[in-house]
Amino acid sequence: xxxxYNSELPMSQKVxxxxxxxxxxxxxxxxQLIEKHxxxxxxxxxxxQPRGVFLAERLKTLLExxxxxxxxxxxxxxxxxxxxxxxxxxxxxxxxKTKIDFIVEDKNVVFIDDVLFTGRSIRSAxxxxxxxxxxxxIELLTLIDRRFSRHLPIQxxxxxxxxxxxxxxxxxxxWKENDGEDAVYLVKN
Amino acid sequence: MSELSVxxxxxxxxxxxxxxxLIFETADHFKEVINRPIKKVPSLxxxxxANLFFENSTRTKxxxxxxxxxxxxxVINFSSTSSSVTKGETLIxxxxxxxxxxxxxxxxxxxxxxxxxxxSKHVDASIINAGDGAHEHPTQALLDSxxxxxxxxxxxxxxxVIVGDILHSRVALSNIFTLQKLGATVKVCGPKTLIPKYIxxxxxxxxxxxxxALEWCDVANMLRVQNERMDxxxxxxxxxxxxxxxxxxxxxxxxxxxxxxxxxxxxxxxVEITSDVADSKQSIILEQVQNGVAIRMAVIxxxxxxxxxxxx
Numbered sequence: 001x002x003x004x005y006n007s008e009l010p011m012s013q014k015v016x017x018x019x020x021x022x023x024x025x026x027x028x029x030x031x032q033l034i035e036k037h038x039x040x041x042x043x044x045x046x047x048x049q050p051r052g053v054f055l056a057e058r059l060k061t062l063l064e065x066x067x068x069x070x071x072x073x074x075x076x077x078x079x080x081x082x083x084x085x086x087x088x089x090x091x092x093x094x095x096x097k098t099k100i101d102f103i104v105e106d107k108n109v110v111f112i113d114d115v116l117f118t119g120r121s122i123r124s125a126x127x128x129x130x131x132x133x134x135x136x137x138i139e140l141l142t143l144i145d146r147r148f149s150r151h152l153p154i155q156x157x158x159x160x161x162x163x164x165x166x167x168x169x170x171x172x173x174x175w176k177e178n179d180g181e182d183a184v185y186l187v188k189n
Numbered sequence: 190m191s192e193l194s195v196x197x198x199x200x201x202x203x204x205x206x207x208x209x210x211l212i213f214e215t216a217d218h219f220k221e222v223i224n225r226p227i228k229k230v231p232s233l234x235x236x237x238x239a240n241l242f243f244e245n246s247t248r249t250k251x252x253x254x255x256x257x258x259x260x261x262x263x264v265i266n267f268s269s270t271s272s273s274v275t276k277g278e279t280l281i282x283x284x285x286x287x288x289x290x291x292x293x294x295x296x297x298x299x300x301x302x303x304x305x306x307x308x309s310k311h312v313d314a315s316i317i318n319a320g321d322g323a324h325e326h327p328t329q330a331l332l333d334s335x336x337x338x339x340x341x342x343x344x345x346x347x348x349x350v351i352v353g354d355i356l357h358s359r360v361a362l363s364n365i366f367t368l369q370k371l372g373a374t375v376k377v378c379g380p381k382t383l384i385p386k387y388i389x390x391x392x393x394x395x396x397x398x399x400x401x402a403l404e405w406c407d408v409a410n411m412l413r414v415q416n417e418r419m420d421x422x423x424x425x426x427x428x429x430x431x432x433x434x435x436x437x438x439x440x441x442x443x444x445x446x447x448x449x450x451x452x453x454x455x456x457x458x459x460v461e462i463t464s465d466v467a468d469s470k471q472s473i474i475l476e477q478v479q480n481g482v483a484i485r486m487a488v489i490x491x492x493x494x495x496x497x498x499x500x501x
Contacts, residue, residue, distance in 0.1 A: 081222070081230035081260075087494060094191045095218040103226075131227040 016144070016171070017161060017184040025160035029141060030062045032158050033110065040072050042136070043108040048125055049078040049096035052113035054175040055143055059112065075100035077111075079124040098128075105133035110158075114173040116142040119154035144171050144184060193491050197316040199305045200325035201366035209370060213335055215487035216480070223259060223482055233262040236493050239287050241297045242319070243269040243280075243304075248454055248478065249319050249329070253296050256485035262493075265292070280304065281311050288314055293496050294489070297321075315492045323357050323418065329453055330363030332484040334371055336477045337408055340449055345372030350402045352378045352434060353412035353461050356385050357419065360453045361412060365391055378402040379434055382423040399434050403444055410451045411436055411462045427460055437463040441471065449473055 017025065037043040040063070047056030053076050063069045080095040111125055122140060129135065143160035149167065163186070165171055170187040174180070193208050201209075222230055238257050242250055250266075257264045267287065284295060294315040297305055302324035309316045320326040338344050349368050355361045355377045368375050369392065377384055378396045389395065396402040403409055414430060424430045436450065450462070450472040458464045467474060 078218070080218075081232040081490075083232075086232050087235075087496060093494065095215065097218070098221055127231065131222075131225050131229070133226065 013172075013185045013187045015183060016163060016186050019176075019182040022143075022160075022182045022184065025143065026058060026062055027066070029143075029158050029160060030059055030067060033059070033063070033141070034067060034069070036139075037108060037110075040069055042106075043110065044073040044075065044102060044104060045110050045112055046075045046077050046100070046104075046125075046129065048111060048113040048121060049076050049080075049098070051115075051173065052111075054178055055114050055141075055173075056112040057177075058175070059141075073102050075102065077125055077128055079121055079128050082124040082128040084120060084124065100132050103133050104129060104135045106136050107133075109135040109138045111138060111140045113140075113142050115144045115146060115171050116140070116154070116156055116159075117146045117149055117171075119150045119152040122154050123152050143173060146171060193495065196492070196495055197305070197309045197318075198327050198488055198492060199309060199316060199318045201327050201330055201363045201370070202325065204327075206370045209331065209334070209367065212331055212484065212487045212491065213338060215491055216335055216483040219259075219486040219490070220480070220483040223479075223486075229259050229261060231261045232490060233257070233260040233493050236260075236294060236496070237263040237265070237290075237292045238294045238296060238489070239265050239267060239292045240319075241267045241284065241287070241295055241299075243297070243299045244320070246298055246319070248481070249298065249326075252478070252481040253317075253319060253328075253485050256482050256489055257296075259482070260486055260489060260493075262294075262489070265290075280308065284308060284312050284314075288312055294493065315496055317488060317492065320359055322359065323362075324359050325363045325366075326359040327363050327367075328481070328485055328488060329360050330367040331488070332477055332481045333360075333364055333410060333451060333453065334367045334373075335484055336451065336473050336480050337373075337449065339476070339480065340473055341407065344368065347373045347407045348376070348405060349373050349408045349410060350376045350378050350396070350406040351410045351412060352399065352402065352436070354383045354414050354423075355379055355388065355412070356383045356423070357415040358412050360410075364410060365393055376402060376405065380424045380430065399436070400440065403436075403440070403448060406448055408449045408451060409436065410453070412453065413455060413457055414460055431460055435459075435461055435463065436466050438465045438469070441466055441469070447471060451477060454478070 045056055047053040056074055060072050060074045063072055076099045078096040078098040080093045139157040141158040142156045145156050145159040145162045146165050147162050168189055172185045172187050174183045176182050194205055240253055296317045296319050298319040299321050302322035304321045305316050305318035318327055334344050351361050365375050376394045376396055378399055384395055452474050456467055
């Protein structure tokens with residue numbers, strides 16, 4: 001919860017996007033997806049666990065209600081067992097649910113995540129998704145693209161907002177359904 | 190809580206309820222993994238595991254090996270019948286020789302109770318006990334309780350009867366510990382000669398009438414009669430054992446409720462359980478085998494995450 005988040009850590013934070021701005025960005029992203037993927041008959045959306053799932057669900061709802069696109073396939077992909085920092089981090093890595101009940105073989109896959117930072121999660125997701133078939137093409141959509149912080153040559157195809165944040169800073173994306181409000185903060189420790 | 194409280198899995202006795210729940214939750218994820226088109230994850234690609242089997246085993250060995258391979262670990266196998274153990278090498282020497290080849294984890298089955306505990310004190314690797322004599326067989330008990338949880342929703346509050354050769358069974362002891370830690374009530378049923386003298390000290394009740402035991406329980410775990418461990422005759426004939434403690438369809442159908450039937454394998458068909466019961470829809474024997482791989486993946490994954498990464 002955001003209120004907890006605020007009270008626990010004495011830090012300064014700046015609003016990067018408010019609810020209205022997020023809504024505008026979501027609508028733009030939805031339209032960009034339609035431009036490329038038409039009726040989504042050959043396309044599947046995959047939310048990256050844990051935080052990409054909220055964005056993926058929002059986009060799906062938006063595409064279905066505002067833009068009347070039917071039968072959008074959405075799955076959740078957990079990348080825990082594919083990460084490259086197993087036994088290198090202090091805490092053991094905890095898994096989330098993977099739920100992909102369709103075949104990605106010969107499909108256009110769109111990975112959806114809230115923040116693109118080092119690119120390592122997406123690298124893991126690229127490996128993980130191979131367990132479900134050989135996609136025709138994979139694209140990446142992120143709400144926030146943290147520029148200048150990539151460890152790997154991975155760039156988004158669709159981005160909500162590009163942000164210059166230094167390493168000590170954190171970008172926090174809040175969703176109404178999970179955190180009580182729609183907002184993106186830049187948090188300074 | 191997202192870390193095991195132990196560095197080895199030597200027995201259920203040494204782990205907590207929270208550990209068991211963590212293993213179950215992790216196994217849920219691996220069960221999903223092993224039902225994918227590609228049933229493999231790269232998590233343990235820098236881990237080497239030695240399977241040391243100083244006693245015969247088919248399914249446990251296969252299950253562990255499959256679990257290790259599904260996690261992308263490197264696997265080496267060893268069985269005592271074809272090794273230098275017959276030439277007089279000690280256990281510690283055998284294991285240290287294997288570990289000097291940079292092995293991170295040892296899965297061991299041994300005929301002597303406590304072999305795993307002994308080894309864990311003397312060698313520098315994570316040990317998983319795959320059965321030590323008549324002592325414990327923790328992964329079997331975990332997969333049994335996991336299968337009950339899957340079938341009945343929860344283990345807490347359930348009544349489980351373990352039928353058969355309790356005296357020689359490591360499965361029975363590990364099952365008693367697991368079920369009790371998860372809040373189930375346990376009864377044992379079998380010939381008096383095959384029930385250990387002090388079993389009631391473990392808060393386990395004894396029933397010598399199979400029908401009464403079955404009428405009481407939600408789950409019946411039928412154990413194999415371990416002829417190979419019996420030094421003397423514990424019951425007159427196999428036929429008499431079957432008549433008193435064998436589970437058949439007629440007995441199962443005459444109960445006023447539907448119970449779940451389990452068996453850790455290998456089955457002596459027609460002795461402790463008849464074929465029609467073993468293959469009936471109340472039996473979850475094959476689910477147990479499938480869950481065995483998921484449980485072993487979870488145990489190996491959780492223990493491997495506690496092995497410190499070597500920076501050099």
